[in-house]
Amino acid sequence: MAAHSDGGHTAIVIGGGLAGMLAVTALLGRVDTITVVERDRYPQEPAFRKGVPQARHLHILLSGGERALEELLPGTAAALTGAGARSLYLPRDLLTRTPTGWQRRFDERRHRTLSVTRPVLDAVVREQALRAAAGSATRVEVLEATEAVGLTGDAGRVTGVRIRPRDGGPGGRAERVLPAALVVDASGRGSRTPQWFTALGRAAPQEETVDAGLAYATRMYRPKDPATAPDAGVNVPGWPQCPRGAAYVPVEDGKWLLTLSGVRGHHPPTDAAEFTAFTATIGDPYVHELLARAEPLSPVHGFRDTCNRRRHYERPGALPEGFLVLGDAGCTFNPVYGQGMSVAALGALALRTALADGGLRPGATAAAQRAVARSVEPAWLAAVGSDRPYASPADTTAGPGERLTTWYLDRLAARAAIDPVVGAAFRDVFCLTAPPARLLAPRIVLRTVFLPRRPGLPGPPAVEGR
Ligand SMILES: Cc1cc2nc3c(=O)[nH]c(=O)nc-3n(C[C@H](O)[C@H](O)[C@H](O)COP(=O)(O)OP(=O)(O)OC[C@H]3O[C@@H](n4cnc5c(N)ncnc54)[C@H](O)[C@@H]3O)c2cc1C
Incomplete structure (x- = not known):
């Protein structure tokens, strides 16, 4: 990795939640030091914390996310079932x-x-990530009760993070600067990066909402x-x-x-x-x-804030050198599809793979951000394709491709409920283990478009095939 100014071979991860811990995992062995800046203090035992307000709601980890998590941190699925x-x-x-x-x-x-x-899931992933870090050549430190309040650098390059302690202490709440060669924003749905970019004199990323x-x-x-x-x-x-x-x-x-x-x-x-x-x-x-x-x-x-919102940091010129975005900070989904955590894990895996090919050379972060964006795409298409019928007039308008997706998905979902072949393809894609192209395989298209729509079962069924 190329050393830069006084940031040396150092990375800063803003946010020590799920995406933050997975960003740490993806960066192990790529930098000498990683500093995680987390606004909350972690509880001793799994408990709800202010920084993750959505944690009180039902959270399902899809098979695609579980597999990505397992690749990043082997043994995590067993640790979760053990917990x-x-x-x-x-x-x-x-x-x-x-x-x-x-x-x-x-x-x-x-x-x-x-x-x-969520508190149990986050605690298990954090423990697994910090254990992996302890066994690696990269030194990882976590600054709890510390808030990122801005970026340093200029329009072309981010060189560090301005941080402030949340609870007094000897230095009070004075701000200081942490220099870094790479900053990863994993601060979740409340990310302030668009405003921080403006303060650095560069445009906020283009944003799409449904x-x-x-x-x-x-x-x-x-x-x-x-x-x-x-x-x-x-x-x-x-x-x-x-x-x-x-x-x-x-x-x-x-x-x-x-x-x-x-x-x-x-x-x-x-x-x-x-x-x-x-x-x-x-x-x-x-x-x-x-x-x-x-x-x-x-x-x-x-x-209430359940909007599908995507910030296009991967588009040409959208990202300064030395900066990356992962997890909800880049893309949030309507939670009914249960995708956000899995997308964070798939993004971290894409990041690790992208950086494995040559580390942090100039342009490497933009390439890594494009890889993260590709990993988001299937979940995004599934969510916005299904949500269009409910979208508000202020949202980005649907193109012909997306309108066709909405029509086809509606037919496909009805068929999937009664048809094991279409159902398997539907689950492969909605569980994020196969690309959307799986839904366009000839066999699936024929069954979806030409077989008659049939009603589902009249009541909650027993397991079939026992
Ligand atoms: C109601 C609801 C239900 C959901 N259900 C599901 C589901 O069933 N399945 C699923 O996969 N996903 C679900 N999601 C999505 C899931 O919650 C997110 O995708 C996931 O939490 C993203 O992880 P993250 O690390 O990016 O953000 P978060 O988990 O929100 O973590 C962000 C972290 O950054 C810290 N932070 C924030 N700002 C700063 C700052 N300035 N400085 C320092 N630290 C900061 C916070 O304290 C927090 O620790 C749901 C979301 C909602 C809203």
Whole structure:
């Protein structure tokens, strides 16, 4: 790696959340020192923290994300299940109600998703990443309770980060500069990089948004009698005629998370009684019936900023030298598709691969950012293709290709619910283990376009093929 000014062979990662820890993993062996700047103090035991407000809501790790995580940090999947993460094979262990009926419950086992609360997932990944760092030639230090407040450098190159301690201490809250040859923004959905770029005298990146106007509300439960707990999670997503949905899934320690969702005009309430009443208004009564057999363990928490938002740092000239963006700081998704964490892991893997071919030569960060963008693309197309029917007029408009995607995806999703061949392809792509081109294989197109639309099953099904 080329040393630069007084930043030497040093990288700074802004944000010590999931993408931050995976950025550290991707950079091990590429730089001498990595300093992680994290605004929060990490809790002793897994617990919610202010810097990751979405952590109270249901988080599923898709098989594509699990595989990327495992490649970056071998042993993480076992560590997660050891910490209580539940393995849900799709479609067997997640009963899904589509607009036309319940999805068939094939015992397919191609895709395992992991279901666990975010604090546990983050703690396990952090432990794995810091253990890998301890065994590497790169020195990693984490500055907790320290906030990044700006960048140093000029329009052409970032040379460091301005940081400020969050809680007083001997130096008070005075700002100081950390020089670095490479800065990675992994500060999540609240990233300030566009404003920081403006302060350096360069343009903010081009931004694309598709906002379904969705809100979430989540509460934790425990089945009153484990013997009568459901044998699978339940997913009743909203659809245009009934834009209210629910997902009820098991997590660690016998607990279950219920997340309700609704688009504009149908936002789920955060009042406990109204929250329960909302479950009777979604597309199927099954979740409402299950709640009668469970006791709540938490208040209801709401969340509203669920827009698909992509900042194009990979476009020509969009990135200064010495700077990269990973995770939600670059791209956020409507959470109903469960993609964000997996995309962070796939991006970190792309980053590691890109840097393996020659380290941080001039232009290497721009090339690495393009590789990260390519890893985001399939998830982005799936999310915005599905969300267009709900998008607000202010959003970036859909081109003909995207309109065709929306039409085709709607037909494909209906067919996938009843057809094992189309269903397998659908899951491969939505679980981020195959490129979208898999949905255009001749066999899949023929079955999707020419076979008649048939309704799904009338009620929550038992496993097929046992
Ligand atoms: C309601 C909801 C539900 C979701 N469900 C799923 C799901 O089911 N599956 C899935 O894969 N994804 C899901 N996601 C997406 C997932 O939460 C994100 O993709 C993931 O957290 C991205 O990780 P990140 O590290 O980029 O950001 P974060 O996890 O948000 O971490 C950002 C970190 O940066 C720190 N930070 C921020 N600013 C600064 C600063 N200035 N200085 C220093 N530190 C800073 C924060 O304290 C935090 O630690 C969901 C998102 C939402 C909103």
